Amino acid sequence: MSRTKARAALLQELEEAMRRSSAQGVLYGQTVANVAGIANSDLECMDILYLEGRVPAGRLAEVTGLTTGAITGVIDRLEKAGLVRRERDEADRRKVFIAVVPETAMKIGQLYVPMQQAMEKVFGAYSDEELRLLLRFANEGYKGVLAATEALKSLLDTPPEKRPDLKLKKLRPNP
Amino acid sequence: MSRTKARAALLQELEEAMRRSSAQGVLYGQTVANVAGIANSDLECMDILYLEGRVPAGRLAEVTGLTTGAITGVIDRLEKAGLVRRERDEADRRKVFIAVVPETAMKIGQLYVPMQQAMEKVFGAYSDEELRLLLRFANEGYKGVLAATEALKSLLDTPPEKRPDLKLKKLRPNP
DNA sequence: CTAAATCTCTTAGCGACTAAGATATATATC
DNA sequence: GATATATATCTTAGTCGCTAAGAGATTTAG
Numbered sequence: 001m002s003r004t005k006a007r008a009a010l011l012q013e014l015e016e017a018m019r020r021s022s023a024q025g026v027l028y029g030q031t032v033a034n035v036a037g038i039a040n041s042d043l044e045c046m047d048i049l050y051l052e053g054r055v056p057a058g059r060l061a062e063v064t065g066l067t068t069g070a071i072t073g074v075i076d077r078l079e080k081a082g083l084v085r086r087e088r089d090e091a092d093r094r095k096v097f098i099a100v101v102p103e104t105a106m107k108i109g110q111l112y113v114p115m116q117q118a119m120e121k122v123f124g125a126y127s128d129e130e131l132r133l134l135l136r137f138a139n140e141g142y143k144g145v146l147a148a149t150e151a152l153k154s155l156l157d158t159p160p161e162k163r164p165d166l167k168l169k170k171l172r173p174n175p
Numbered sequence: 176m177s178r179t180k181a182r183a184a185l186l187q188e189l190e191e192a193m194r195r196s197s198a199q200g201v202l203y204g205q206t207v208a209n210v211a212g213i214a215n216s217d218l219e220c221m222d223i224l225y226l227e228g229r230v231p232a233g234r235l236a237e238v239t240g241l242t243t244g245a246i247t248g249v250i251d252r253l254e255k256a257g258l259v260r261r262e263r264d265e266a267d268r269r270k271v272f273i274a275v276v277p278e279t280a281m282k283i284g285q286l287y288v289p290m291q292q293a294m295e296k297v298f299g300a301y302s303d304e305e306l307r308l309l310l311r312f313a314n315e316g317y318k319g320v321l322a323a324t325e326a327l328k329s330l331l332d333t334p335p336e337k338r339p340d341l342k343l344k345k346l347r348p349n350p
Numbered sequence: 351c352t353a354a355a356t357c358t359c360t361t362a363g364c365g366a367c368t369a370a371g372a373t374a375t376a377t378a379t380c
Numbered sequence: 381g382a383t384a385t386a387t388a389t390c391t392t393a394g395t396c397g398c399t400a401a402g403a404g405a406t407t408t409a410g
Contacts, residue, residue, distance in 0.1 A: 007303055014310045015294065016226070021317035023222055025197045026204075028324045030240055035327060039397070047198060051191070058357060065205055070398055072359055077397095094357040094406045114326040118319035119190065125315070128182055130308060135189045137297070137309055142196035144293035149203045151289040152210060214366070233388060245367055247390055252366095269375045269388040355408070365398080372391070379384080 032111045038081065041066060045074050046083060046100065046108060054099040056089070083108065207286045213256065216241060220249050221258060221275065221283060229274040231264070258283065 033043040045060050052059070061071045075098055078084045082104045089095035123131060208218040220235050227234070236246045250273060253259040257279045264270035298306060 007306075010303060010306050010310065011295070011298055014298070014306060014313065015291070017310055017313035017317065018294075019222070020226060021313050021320060022197055022200045023219075023226070024317055024320040024324065026201060026219070027238075027240065028320055028327070029201075031324055031327045034240070035330060041397080044198075044201070047194070051195060051198070056357080057359095061358095063202075065202065065209075066397095067399055068358060069360075069400080073397065092357085092407070096358065111327065114323040114330075115320065116190070118323040118326075119193075119316070120186070122312070122315045122319045123186055123189070126312075128185065131182075131185050131189060133305060133308060134312055135185065135192055137301075138189065138192035138196050140297045140300070141294070142192065142199055144297045145196060145199040145203055145290065148289040148293040149199065149206055151293075152203065152206045152286065155210060155289075216366080231388080232390095236389095241366095242368055243389060244369080244391075248366065267376070267388085271389065351410100353408100353410080355406100357406080358404085360403070361401090363399090365396105367396080368394090370392090372389105374387100374389085376387070377385080380382090 028115060032108070035111055036108055038077065038083075039074075041070070042074050042078055043108075045071075045078065045098075046105065049084065049098060049100045050105075054087070054097050057096045057098055060098065203290060207283070210286055211283055213252065213258075214249075216245070217249050217253055218283075220246075220253065220273075221280065224259065224273060224275045225280075229262070229272050232271045232273055235273065 029043060030040060033040045036043065041064060044064055048060060048063050049055065057071055057075060058068060060066075060074070061068045064071070066074070075084065075086065075096075078098075079086060082101060084098050084100050084105075087097045087099055089097055126134070204218060205215060208215045211218065216239060219239055223235060223238050224230065232246055232250060233243060235241075235249070236243045239246070241249070250259065250261065250271075253273075254261060257276060259280075260274050260276055262272045262274055264272055301309070
């Protein structure tokens with residue numbers, strides 16, 4: 001292989017490297033949840049709240065893919081831990097907005113310090129211009145994954161007998 | 176903010192973008208598991224097997240952070256689905272190596288096609304040199320996250336009363 | 351004003367996880 | 381070689397979070 005590596009090989013290596021690092025990211029998250037003493041989904045919801053701010057309960061179900069019943073449980077636990085607050089929407093009194101309690105949620109945030117430090121160190125080796133490239137990639141990658149998720153989900157909606165053959169012995173009914 | 180964005184702001188934006196895209200990556204994985212009709216941890220183990228090849232059962236416990244008991248269940252389900260095979264190590268007959276069954280596992284692989292296509296499209300917009308930068312970052316990022324995970328885990332080993340104060344009402348005992 | 355739709359919560363039942371210990375095999379010590 | 385300790389996986393009992401289904405409360409449509 002020449003010094004300018006063949007593009008196909010480069011792409012494959014890249015795919016594998018990203019897969020590996022994102023798998024490790026998942027493990028980091030699991031560890032955070034463990035240390036904090038909350039369930040994985042609970043942490044996932046905290047993350048959504050961090051990114052989106054105050055959101056209605058149903059939105060959490062939508063984004064996480066959990067049922068609304070499960071979300072009720074998540075919120076119960078998070079509320080009991082003092083991490084979030086339920087706030088009834090006065091305009092539409094069916095809705096329940098979930099808001100983080102910043103003072104308490106901060107303590108979860110601290111568990112991301114090792115990660116932030118590691119990343120700071122990594123980023124330190126890049127120029128501003130290179131970082132802008134990484135940012136562009138992160139944003140485009142996000143959109144790509146989002147689209148791919150929708151594509152895969154739509155496959156779930158197509159009647160099973162019409163799906164691209166996936167003859168796996170089914171262990172669980174797929175919804 | 177000037178055209179050459181202040182580095183601190185750039186870093187923060189980058190952190191958020193990566194967080195967002197990796198969260199979406201998690202959701203993609205959940206969707207794959209749903210469509211395939213297997214549990215999330217089962218898919219995670221398949222992923223490890225894909226990356227590491229044939230590994231002993233205990234290694235799966237180690238990497239996933241599950242107990243060996245849980246892993247037994249994972250393997251039982253995967254084996255029943257025809258995705259992996261148990262192979263006793265002849266040299267050390269306590270060990271059970273887990274190997275994917277390529278013909279069957281391929282069908283899971285197909286569920287990553289939407290993701291691969293999305294990524295191909297994204298990568299298409301980058302030069303070889305830029306891709307090499309992304310590869311370098313993915314590799315360094317992996318090492319960083321791995322180190323951060325270890326750092327966080329070691330925090331778990333330090334006696335609770337000596338940990339950097341994390342006064343969360345504990346809902347679950349942390350191991 | 352009634353009917354249908356929307357949003358959250360409740361309940362019953364189930365599947366995956368942990369903790370603890372059982373089993374089988376390997377290694378170290380005498 | 382026999383015994384003790386260590387290692388690797390499996391088993392069991394009990395717990396927790398999830399889904400499915402539907403109830404309750406409120407809003408929107410006709």
